Amino acid sequence: MTTHRVKIYAGFERLWHWLQALFIITLMITGFEIHGSYTLFGFETAVRIHTVVAWAFIALIVFAIFWHITTGAWRQYQPKGDRSIVRQARYYAYGIFRGEEHPYRKTELTKLNPLQKATYLGFKILIVPIMVTSGLLYVFYNSWQSGWTGGLAVVAVIHTLGAFALVAFLIVHVYMTTTGETPLSNVEAMITGYEEIEDESEDASVSV
């Protein structure tokens, strides 16, 4: 079996990913302090960090959207609409324990498996917009709260639910990085941008 080194993740993509990771983890730590779960920085400092990082995150999101549109990378997240996602789910729920091959191979054009596509799409068009919108409403609630005095509670609860969902996402996401060719190959790829990919000619194809 021969392999070749293929560039999977562009420079901006990696920067985006790791900045996003840094921002989300910082927002989590400070956010749960603001929620009252523990005392670490003190409420005032926690709010200040949370707000600054949130604005930085929004700026990053703007650049990421621009990048996805201009490079056409947004197509990576386009669902196929077939049953491939079931096959991928079956692999994680069963095949992976029996040492089966990954049902899909990473290529430069399809770096995400069907389950990843669905998850990240949900992350991008559901979780992130909910968190950004509820976060902005939270920051600016003085501008609108006079019209709806109970509104802050609703916004805060939605923002908090999103935060819990993100904690769960982070746990699964970090774990899933270990399901590559080797436990660290996915993380290495996200750092270096390159991954060893088996040559197409020897592709063992997908056997279920």
Add this chain to the structure above:
Amino acid sequence: MTWRYLSANRILIVVALAVTALLVVAGGALGDTEILAQEDESASTAETSEPTADHSKFEILQQDFATGPDLTRACLSCHTEAAKQVQQTTHWTWDNHFGEGIGKTTQINNFCIGVQSNEPRCTSCHTGYGWKDNTYDFTIEENVDCVACHDTTGTYKKFPTAAGHPAYEPQDFGGKTWNPPDLSMIAQNVGATSNATCGSCHFNGGGGAGVKHGDLNPDLLTASKEVDVHMSLDGAAMECSDCHEGNNHQINGSSVYMRPSDEGGVDLPHDDGNRATCQSCHGDHPMASPKLNEHTDKVACQTCHIPRLARGTSYTKTWWDWSTAGRFTEDGKEITTKDENGNVSYTTKKGDFVWERDFAPDYVWFNGIVNVTVAGDPVVLNEDGAMELNAYAGSYDDEHSRIYPVKTFRGIQPIDAGNNTVALPHLFGKDDKAYWKNFDWNLALEAGMAVAGEPYAGNSGVPYSGEVGWMETVFYEPATHMVAPSGDALECDSCHSRDGVLASLGGFYMPGRDGGAYDWLLWGLVALTLIVVIVHATLRIVGAKRRSS
């Protein structure tokens, strides 16, 4: 570097990093400083100009005045309208709800309970002379006490039990001799009001230093900046009248007509009739941090800036149980005990007291409306089993309400148990019904209720059943003086935490305090996720081992 390295991708990375760094730096600078607006302008307005009249040169003042009213007549010979003006003020009428007969005169509290039937003692703090019972004529101009407020010598003192008169010959009270003040000398030295003249009554509300108020006591005459930034001599060295401005003897600011909110902001050049609010000088958004300023629509300035009450040396009473009064020693003598700080904790006349110093206020929603209680009102207990004698109105949803700090004064006091109504005892007097003479609550209530009620003059009293009972009561004193330096103000997490100072204030969602009710469920789901991941990893490892063996 050559041009080919400058791909669109790299430009994007550089720009993204630069913008992010800029945002972090800019955001970090936000809210770093916290200053009081107009700090430089808060300097004292103490007299810098010479008065245009030297009262020692007025012939009419160069005489020996036998009584206070004699002195007032001399004052009025020049200041012809002064008494008429004073008689329009609450300092004179003790009627805060103008025209409704409700004010200090008829209002029931849980200190000495009520003025009516006890006038000669209570009216030692009236801006007048001779108010000894409910026949008092409020129109006699010579009965206005000018020098209670305009004495500059510090020698004028009203005798505690003389219905507003000073001692005219040496008299004993409270273990010391009160010598008659030199009214001629006082008259020749009159001047503007001062912290000392205002404080002679207001610092001693309830009959002694700081007894009634946690934020008004004689400490303010010598306060450090930590106790009061405005009045301390090393702070702004301000006078009471710098905030409590007066026109025609009408003084701005009242503890019965409060203004927890003041959207009118800074009062110069306009005057909204109440320049005694914080906002009158500082405006409604005086802080450097926009987020802190956003709090002023729901939080009164006092809430953060008066973090604790009675921060000086004076203690203040927080509990008064009248039901334990009337105990004597075995040989029939009155009992007086003191607590470990030297404050009187029990007297036969008054019952049990608790004193506190440097303690946290309570916080309520307050829109400025105080629902007062008068004798004969039905007893209505709150959920804690106590009657709120001056319930503060307000709620989160009310745009005029603010979170406001109060000293909560609690106690136990007599009621008319037969009618289940609020009662007024006749405490002070030389007659055979006064409680402090005869120690019989039934007689005291009978005499008090006979003259209680409104209209004040010529009333026929309030019904009394003849049955004495007791109830626990609450009385709120607003905290608005003794503003601390900004560095000593409450911190964000004083309130924004699960068990902060606003832990029990309901009606709204507060970040850091609320929203944790279902955390156990949500953390449970997170834990479940973690368990699934661990099980999954274990199965993978087990599977791999099995295959390799």
